[in-house]
Amino acid sequence: RLEGMPVEWRLSQVQKTQMARFVLPTTRMNIDWDVRPGMQVRLTHRPCKELEKGWSKTGVVHDVKHDCEVTLIFKEGTVDFKEGLNEPEPEPFPTDITTGFDIEVVWIGVPYKRMREAVQKLVTDEFAMTEYLLHTLLGNEVKVEKSEYSSNEIKYNLPDDWNVPNLPPLNDSQIAAIRHCLERPLSLIQGPPGTGKTVTAAAIVYHLVAQKKDKVLVVAPSNTAVDHLTLKLHATGMKVVRVAAKSREGLPYLVENLMLHNMVSMYAQFAKGQDHKLWKLLRKKQKKGELSRLEEIEFKLLWRKIEIKILNAVDVICCTCSSAADDRLKNLVFKRVLVDEATQAQEPECLIPLVNGAQQIILVGDHCQLGPVIKSSQARQASYQISMFERLVQTNIRPMRLQIQYRMHPCLSEFSSNTFYEGSLKNGVTAQERYH
Missing domain, CATH: 3.40.50.300 (P-loop containing nucleotide triphosphate hydrolases)
Structure with missing residues (x-):
C-alpha cells in the first residue's frame, strides 16, 4: 500500500471514461509492485475538507510505462442484474484533488x-x-x-x-x-x-x-x-x-x-x-x-x-x-x-x-x-x-x-x-x- 500519493486526472476522449495516472516511487519498484495491464488498483482518499466522507474507487491498469508510470481506467454505468434498479448511483470523481491518495493493488480471486x-x-x-x-x-x-x-x-x-x-x-x-x-x-x-x-x-x-x-x-x-x-x-x-x-x-x-x-x-x-x-x-x-x-x-x-x-x-x-x-x-x-x-x-x-x-x-x-x-x-x-x-x-x-x-x-x-x-x-x- 502506498500512502499520500499524487494523482493526475484526465478524461479518455475515445471511451469517455475517467483515467488517473500516478508514478511509483523508485523505492517501491520491486516485485511487490509488479503492476501490469489488466490488474485492479484501488485509489482511496481519506476524509478531508473537500471530501467529508472520503472517496474510494477501483480501476483497471490500462498502461505501464518505464516500469513506474501507471495509468488507470475507471468504468461507470455497470448494472448488476441481480440488484437491478436498486444499485446505488456512482460517486463522482474528485478530479479537483491531486494529492493525498492511498494506492493498493486489489487481489482478484x-x-x-x-x-x-x-x-x-x-x-x-x-x-x-x-x-x-x-x-x-x-x-x-x-x-x-x-x-x-x-x-x-x-x-x-x-x-x-x-x-x-x-x-x-x-x-x-x-x-x-x-x-x-x-x-x-x-x-x-x-x-x-x-x-x-x-x-x-x-x-x-x-x-x-x-x-x-x-x-x-x-x-x-x-x-x-x-x-x-x-x-x-x-x-x-x-x-x-x-x-x-x-x-x-x-x-x-x-x-x-x-x-x-x-x-x-x-x-x-x-x-x-x-x-x-x-x-x-x-x-x-x-x-x-x-x-x-x-x-x-x-x-x-x-x-x-x-x-x-x-x-x-x-x-x-x-x-x-x-x-x-x-x-x-x-x-x-x-x-x-x-x-x-x-x-x-x-x-x-x-x-x-x-x-x-x-x-x-x-x-x-x-x-x-x-x-x-x-x-x-x-x-x-x-x-x-x-x-x-x-x-x-x-x-x-x-x-x-x-x-x-x-x-x-x-x-x-x-x-x-x-x-x-x-x-x-x-x-x-x-x-x-x-x-x-
Whole structure:
C-alpha cells in the first residue's frame, strides 16, 4: 500500500471514461509492485475538507510505462442484474484533488475460484469430458475399444494438401503433428524454440474446423499468447472471435477488430430493428457519459443478446484459460479444445477450458522451456510447478516434436538440440542467413 500519493486526472476522449495516472516511487519498484495491464488498483482518499466522507474507487491498469508510470481506467454505468434498479448511483470523481491518495493493488480471486470449480466439475460432472480423457488425464491405463475415441474410429477425411491459406508452407514434422492431432482424442505437441509452434497450432485448428465443422475453443494462459494465435487463425479465413474479461475490455489489444465487445458494437451499428437500438443507446452513453437506469438495463440485455449471436456464428473462440469459465461461454459445449503455451499454465488453470464437454484435446508447448511461475514454496513442494503437459509426458504419453527450427544460427541450435532435444533439431536457416 502506498500512502499520500499524487494523482493526475484526465478524461479518455475515445471511451469517455475517467483515467488517473500516478508514478511509483523508485523505492517501491520491486516485485511487490509488479503492476501490469489488466490488474485492479484501488485509489482511496481519506476524509478531508473537500471530501467529508472520503472517496474510494477501483480501476483497471490500462498502461505501464518505464516500469513506474501507471495509468488507470475507471468504468461507470455497470448494472448488476441481480440488484437491478436498486444499485446505488456512482460517486463522482474528485478530479479537483491531486494529492493525498492511498494506492493498493486489489487481489482478484476469480481465477483461483474458477480453478477450484474446474477440479470439482471434473470429478462430479459426468459430461465434463469423455471417460477416456478423464482416465487418461488422471494417469489411469485406458483400453479404447470400439468407440468414437479410438484413433481408427475418428472419421476425418484427411486432406491431400495440408498447407493452410496465408500460413507458411508446413514441413514434414508439422504435418505429422497435425495428422496425429486429427486422429487422436488427446495429443501433445512439443515445439522447441523457433520450430513454428504457433503456425502449427493455427493449422491444427484450421483442419479441425474444416473436417469436423465443430466450434473450436483456443486458449492460452496469457493474453499475449492468445492475441498472437488469434491473428494467425484470422489470417486463414476462419471466423474468429476473441473474448476478454470484462474488466480488460478497455485495454489495448493486438486484435481490436476481433474483440467480442468491438464486434458487438459493429454489429449493432449496421443491424436493423431492435438490435440497432443498441447502437443508439451506445452512442447516447458515449455522448452523455451515462444512461437512465431503465436504459442501462435495456442496453445490457441487448448487448448480451448480440454477444450470443456472434458466439454462435463463429468457427473459433479464443480466450485465456481462466476466461473459458466466463459467464458468456458457460452455456456452450466445446468438444475440441487447443491449449497453446500449455507448459506455462498451472495444471488446474489448464483444466478450466477442458471441462465443458471436451472430446478432443490438443496441448501445445515445450516442457523443456519455462514452466508455470510458482512463488509459493509450499505449492512447489506439492509439485504445483509441474504443468499438465509435463505430467502427461511423465506418464509415458509421447509428444509429437516439431523438428525444424527457423530462428537461431545453426551453432546456437546445435547446443539446444544436443542439450534438451536428443540432437533431433534440424535447421531451416543457414549460417549465412543468420550472420550479421
